[in-house]
Amino acid sequence: MHCGCLAEGIPTTPGNYWISGVAFPDWAYKAESSPGSRQIQLWHFILELLQKEEFRHVIAWQQGEYGEFVIKDPDEVARLWGRRKCKPQMNYDKLSRALRYYYNKRILHKTKGKRFTYKFNFSKLIIVNCPLWGVQAPSLPHLLLGAPPLGRPALVPTGVQSEVGMKVALPRALPGPAPAQEAPVPALCLWDLIGL
DNA sequence: GGCGGAAGGG
């Protein structure tokens, strides 16, 4: 027993992991070494906080920009992160360094000019319980559909940014001709995650 | 505040 930190069990389905009802590809977890005892990653934790209304005053999605969030109370977010990782000396300076390492990994990027504001590259996240994406795949050849094989991190072609994918993928009702077959309605999707 | 190099730990 190290701290009072509890690790929420992450229910798994073959090939995918779940956070708060949203499925992510397993490459996002890189759990190849020790499947059961993977430490929580910072961006998982950020999504976790973003998901809970009780932390709305600490960290919240920025309305208007998909995937963009604002850390309203940096000290508190750092404190919570430090508690989870059993690192009592955690502060925003250190936490933000960890966030900066996500830039090269294309998980996050900074919203320049906006204080404590970052943005998720949701193009790297695959929502597997959205069959709609798979069905409509032909028109969106650049989108990542289906989990890439293990050890093969999917890369979005240069120039194709997350926003492109988001704008195309977001509408609940697709414009144009009505879908020929009844598209299965996703239980939970990206727009639920980002609070649309 | 925000950036990224460097060292180092688990």
Place this chain on the structure above:
DNA sequence: CCCTTCCGCC
């Protein structure tokens, strides 16, 4: 690998 710690620089 994924940070944590520290730091000089802008």
